[in-house]
Amino acid sequence: MRYHEIALKKNNRPYFMNLFRQNLASATRDLGLKGIKTLPGRLLLSFDERSNSKEIRRRIEKVFGVANFSFVERTLPDLETLQARILDSLDGKSFESFRITAKRGDKNFPLTSPEINRVLGAAVQAKSAARVDLDHPELTVTVEILPGAGFFGFDKLPGPGGLPVGCSGNTVSLISGGIDSPVAAYRMMKRGCRLTFVHFHSVPYLDRTSQDKVRDLVKELTQYQFSSRLYLVPFGDIQRQIVASVPRPLRVVLYRRTMMRIAELIARKEGAGALVTGESLGQVASQTLENLAVIEQAAELPILRPLVGMDKQEIIDQARKIGTFDISTIPDQDCCQLFVPRHPTTRANRVYVERVESRLEIAAWIAEGLEKTETEEFRFPEP
Ligand code: ATP
Ligand code: MG
Numbered sequence: 001m002r003y004h005e006i007a008l009k010k011n012n013r014p015y016f017m018n019l020f021r022q023n024l025a026s027a028t029r030d031l032g033l034k035g036i037k038t039l040p041g042r043l044l045l046s047f048d049e050r051s052n053s054k055e056i057r058r059r060i061e062k063v064f065g066v067a068n069f070s071f072v073e074r075t076l077p078d079l080e081t082l083q084a085r086i087l088d089s090l091d092g093k094s095f096e097s098f099r100i101t102a103k104r105g106d107k108n109f110p111l112t113s114p115e116i117n118r119v120l121g122a123a124v125q126a127k128s129a130a131r132v133d134l135d136h137p138e139l140t141v142t143v144e145i146l147p148g149a150g151f152f153g154f155d156k157l158p159g160p161g162g163l164p165v166g167c168s169g170n171t172v173s174l175i176s177g178g179i180d181s182p183v184a185a186y187r188m189m190k191r192g193c194r195l196t197f198v199h200f201h202s203v204p205y206l207d208r209t210s211q212d213k214v215r216d217l218v219k220e221l222t223q224y225q226f227s228s229r230l231y232l233v234p235f236g237d238i239q240r241q242i243v244a245s246v247p248r249p250l251r252v253v254l255y256r257r258t259m260m261r262i263a264e265l266i267a268r269k270e271g272a273g274a275l276v277t278g279e280s281l282g283q284v285a286s287q288t289l290e291n292l293a294v295i296e297q298a299a300e301l302p303i304l305r306p307l308v309g310m311d312k313q314e315i316i317d318q319a320r321k322i323g324t325f326d327i328s329t330i331p332d333q334d335c336c337q338l339f340v341p342r343h344p345t346t347r348a349n350r351v352y353v354e355r356v357e358s359r360l361e362i363a364a365w366i367a368e369g370l371e372k373t374e375t376e377e378f379r380f381p382e383p
Contacts, residue, residue: 001043001060001069005163012167020065020164026226027059030381039105039146046074057157062223064190066159070142072151077106079116082150083123086141089152090128097133098124102143109145116143160190165225168192170272171304172263175199175230177213177332180278180307182221182324183315187306188276189224196270197221197228198263200235202333209332216327218378228378231266235259238365246356248341252286253348254357257298262366264299275299280307280315285344294348 003020021036024045032048047056053071060069073089075081102116111119120143121132130139144151173185173195185195199214211232222228235255242254263275279287286295296303307315319325 001045001159002041002067003043003065003159004067005065005161016065016164016167019166023063023065023164023166023226024060027063028056031056031059061157061160063164064160064162064192064224065164067161068156068159070153070156072142072144072153075150075152077109077145077148077150079111079119082143082145082152083120086120086143086152087123087127089154090124093139093154095128095130095137095139097131097137098128098139098141099132099134099137100124100141100143103145105144105146106148108147116145162190163192165189165192166194169274170194170196170270171274171276172196172198172267172270172272173276174259174263174278175214175217176278177210177217177328177330178278179319179325179328180280180283180315182217182278182328183318183322184276184278184304184306185221186224186318186322186324188304189221191306193274193276194225195221195228195276196266196272197230198233198266199230200233200259200262202236202239203234205236205240206333209330213327213330213332215376217324219380220322220324220327222378222380226380229270230376230378231373232376233262233369233373235369238369241360241365245360249343249345250348250353250356251341252344253291253294253353256286256291256295257353257357258362258366260295260299260303261362262369264301265366265370267301272301274302274304276304276306278307278315279305280310280312283312285346288346290347290349291345294350294353297350 001024021043024036024043025033028045032051034046034048037044037046060066073085075085100117100120102113102120104113104116120141124130124141125132139154142153168191171188171193173181173188175181175185175197176199189195197218199211201211203211214230218228218230238258239255242251246254260275267275279292281287281289316325319328
C-alpha cells in the first residue's frame with residue numbers, strides 16, 4: 001500500500017502515520033488482518049490466507065491517504081520458488097506484452113534487480129509467448145525481495161487519495177437530506193477531517209423521512225471514518241417562532257443563522273474547529289454572497305464550504321460516485337420547506353438582521369432545542 005501526501009508532512013509524520021495505520025486497521029480488522037508493517041514508502045498489510053480479497057479491496061478503496069495498492073503473495077526469498085509461484089499465478093491470465101519490475105530490498109540477495117528481471121522475464125516469456133514491453137506492458141509483474149521473504153503481485157489498484165481521516169482535526173457537518181451536504185462531508189473527510197453530524201428536523205410538524213434519510217447518509221459516510229455521532233435537533237418550534245415574528249423575506253436567513261449558532265454550540269462540545277455546509281455560490285436564494293456573509297457572521301468558528309465553487313451537475317456526479325445520490329433523492333419533507341417564503345431576500349443586511357434578532361428570544365429557543373436534541377452513534381464495520 002502506497003501513500004504520497006503524507007510523506008510531505010515532515011514534522012507531523014509519525015502522528016500522520018500512526019493515524020493512517022489505525023484507520024487501515026479499523027477498515028480491515030474483521031477481515032483477517034494479521035499485522036501492518038512499515039516498509040520504505042509503503043505499508044505491508046498481512047492477511048490470513050482465507051481472507052476475502054474483494055472485500056479487502058472495497059474497504060481499502062475508502063481509506064483516505066491510500067495512493068494505490070496491490071495484492072501480493074509472499075514466498076520464500078529464493079528465485080526458484082518465486083519463479084514457480086509466478087508461473088502458476090499466470091494460469092488463466094491472457095496478455096500480449098509484459099514486464100517484470102523487480103526490486104532487491106535485501107542487498108545480500110545474490111542477484112541484482114536487472115538480473116532478477118532477466119531471469120524471471122525469460123521464464124514468463126517461455127510460458128506465455130508474450131513479448132517484453134518496458135514502456136506500455138499489458139501486464140506488470142512486480143517482484144520484491146526483502147530479508148526473509150519474497151513478494152510478487154500484478155495489478156496496481158488506485159486508492160482514494162486524500163489525507164487520513166482525523167489528521168486535520170474535528171469539524172461539525174450540517175447535514176440535510178439533500179444532495180449537497182453529504183458530498184460536502186465526503187470532501188472534508190477526504191482532507192483529513194473527522195466529522196460530527198448535525199441534522200435539524202421538523203418533527204412533529206413534518207414526518208420522519210428526513211431523519212431516516214440522514215441516518216442512511218451518515219451510515220454511508222461512516223465507512224470513511226469508522227464511527228460517527230449524529231445530533232438530531234428539533235427545529236420546528238424555532239421556525240414557528242421565527243415565522244411569528246420576522247418579516248417573510250428575512251426568514252430563511254434567520255433559520256440559517258440559528259442553525260449556525262446551534263451547530264457552533266455542538267462543535268464546542270465536540271472539540272470541533274469548524275462547521276461544514278453544502279452551500280454552493282448562487283445555487284439558491286440563501287446562497288448569494290451577501291447572504292452567505294450574513295449567515296456566517298452568526299458563528300465564530302470558520303464555516304467550510306467545500307462545494308462553493310462547484311456546479312450542481314458536478315455535485316450530482318460526485319454524489320453518484322460516492323453512493324449518496326439515491327438516498328438524497330428519496331422524496332422527503334425537509335425542514336426548510338416548512339414556512340419558506342416564496343421570495344426570500346437575496347441581499348440580507350447585517351445591521352437590519354441584527355436589529356430584528358435583538359427583539360427575539362433566540363438564546364432561549366436554542367437552549368430549548370438543545371435540550372430536546374437526541375444523539376445516535378454509528379459504526380463501521382458494524383459490530
Ligand atoms: P443540501 O442539498 O445539502 O440540502 P441545499 O442546496 O438544499 O443543500 P440549503 O437548503 O440552502 O441548500 O442548505 C444549505 C446548507 O445548509 C446545506 O448544505 C446544509 O449544510 C445546511 N442545512 C440545510 N438544511 C439543513 C438541515 N435540515 N439540517 C442540517 N443542515 C442543514
Ligand atoms: Mg437542502
